[in-house]
Amino acid sequence: MRKLRFFASVVAAFAVLSSSPSxxxxxxxxxxxxxxxxxxxxxxxxxxxxxxxxxxxxxxxxxxxxxxxxxxxxxxxxxxxxxxxxxxxxxxxxxxxxxxxxxxxxxxxxxxSNGNDGVLIKGSGKKVADLKGQSINLVEFSVSHYLLARALETAGLSERDLKVVNTSDADISAAFATPAVKQAVTWNPMLADLKAKPNVTEVFDSSKIPGEIxxxxxxxxxxxxxxxxxxxxxxxxxxxxxxxxxxxxxxxxxxxxxxxxxxxxxxxxxxxxxxxxxxxxxxxxxxxxxxxxxxxxxxxxxxxxxxxxxxxxxxxxxxxxxxxxxxxxxxxxxxxxxxxxxxxxxxxxxxxxxx
Missing domain, CATH: 3.40.190.10 (Periplasmic binding protein-like II)
Incomplete structure (x- = not known):
């Protein structure tokens, strides 16, 4: 048994020195x-x-x-x-x-993402500029946050012009279903469900920044x-x-x-x-x-x-x-x-x- 253990240790040592990292x-x-x-x-x-x-x-x-x-x-x-x-x-x-x-x-x-991430606002005919002064729910510091920043650039706005509300991806759909939440950024499959709801406008999506997310x-x-x-x-x-x-x-x-x-x-x-x-x-x-x-x-x-x-x-x-x-x-x-x-x-x- 000791000989087998010695042989195994030699094989292991050789493996460490060999060209195969696995x-x-x-x-x-x-x-x-x-x-x-x-x-x-x-x-x-x-x-x-x-x-x-x-x-x-x-x-x-x-x-x-x-x-x-x-x-x-x-x-x-x-x-x-x-x-x-x-x-x-x-x-x-x-x-x-x-x-x-x-x-x-x-x-x-x-x-x-070529449209799989989007910025949503409740109401018809909305645009990115309508985010000014509002609160918006998203997974803070995620690509949703990045997408929001890129969207705001197009309207001459910055994050100082609104309030970000951190919301997990598991909770974003439920939050958007409440009357208090009127803006959100999320990704599919949640995005598809939310923008299909009546009176919701997608004002920006990742197809506007191809290859970035x-x-x-x-x-x-x-x-x-x-x-x-x-x-x-x-x-x-x-x-x-x-x-x-x-x-x-x-x-x-x-x-x-x-x-x-x-x-x-x-x-x-x-x-x-x-x-x-x-x-x-x-x-x-x-x-x-x-x-x-x-x-x-x-x-x-x-x-x-x-x-x-x-x-x-x-x-x-x-x-x-x-x-x-x-x-x-x-x-x-x-x-x-x-x-x-x-x-x-x-x-x-x-x-x-x-x-």
Whole structure:
């Protein structure tokens, strides 16, 4: 028995020195989380369909895909180390885990909001200028807050001209249903339900700022570095699920109906939400976006908004406090404090047929 233990320790030591980080890590079980949103419903369906398990088995690991009910709480749990990966937007990846000192990688930029986020005002014929002097409910410091700031710019207003009321995504629909709440910013599926109500005007939406609100699967950088099998399994599963959605078959119809039901709507409602979600259905499309010269420019704007709202931490001297690294070799912000990485390596593998 001692000889077997000695042999095992030699193998482990060799693995640490080898070029395969997955052996060094020695992990086979992983957990990632997601919350209800049109662009993230494929994660839940990929689990239900067994697609995630299939890709995990291919690389000798197990990946549990867990649905959580509160979006911000899901990111907090990821930041606390309870999950290896989590679905979140680009801004939230910067302002929560990255600012909190957790080195994170955007494994997949899955889509950008192209109308999936909107600013609503009760009443007909309303416009952004009508927000002046009003209170508006939204998830404070989220992309809803960012969208509001961009909307106000178009009307020559700023946040000083109104009052923001912090409301969780789980409570936004109930709040808007009360007479006291007349303005709100939210995302689908809540947005679709609320703007369909009588006498509600959508005065601004994310299609006016294409590519700025991104949805991503973010993974702990060290975990990904030590366990490339996780990156390969998640990437492979994601694109297989998206291919199924576009297959125009009985199986794809069943999958779409399943996702619609899980998101609290019918097939027509879900397809409507997908129409305002610029999903990257192919690895090549995702790769083109992830390596675009526009990406660092967009994240520079997001960093400035975040700094202006005190979201980069008390010690942040300016918008460059947190470094962000991109696949084309560009670094934005502090090179000595890189905590958010847009690494297209696994999407490139998928595009090249090497997964």
């Amino acid at each position: 052996f060094a890590a020695g992990r086979t079980d992983f957990k990632v989380c997601w919350t209800i949103y049109a662009g993230w419903m494929p994660w839940g369906e990929a689990k239900t369909q067994g697609i995630v398990s299939k890709w995990a088995r291919k690389y000798g690991i197990h990946v549990d895909v867990v649905q959580l009910n509160d979006y911000v709480e899901s990111i907090n749990q990821y930041t606390a180390g309870k999950f290896d990966g989590c679905t979140m937007t680009n801004m939230d990846a910067l302002t929560i885990p990255a600012t909190g000192g957790v080195d994170s990688t955007a494994l997949l930029v899955t889509d950008f 991104m949805d991503m699967m973010v993974v702990n950088t060290k975990t990904l570095h030590d366990n490339p099998a996780l990156g390969k399994a998640l990437t492979g599963a994601w694109f297989e699920m998206l291919a199924l959605m576009q297959a125009n078959s009985t199986a794809s119809a069943e999958a779409l109906n399943s996702m619609a039901k899980a998101s609290g709507t019918d097939l027509a409602g879900f397809k409507s939400q997908l129409s305002t979600t610029e999903l990257f259905y192919t690895p090549k499309a995702a790769l083109a976006f992830a390596t675009s010269a526009n990406l660092p420019t967009t994240m520079t704007r997001v960093a400035k908004f975040s700094f202006d709202h005190g979201l980069l931490g008390q010690g942040a001297a300016d918008a460059n406090a947190v470094g962000m690294e991109f696949g084309n070799g560009v670094v934005v912000g502090n090179r000595n404090n890189i905590k958010l990485r847009f690494d297209p390596a696994y999407v490139r593998m998928a595009a090249d047929g090497k997964l």
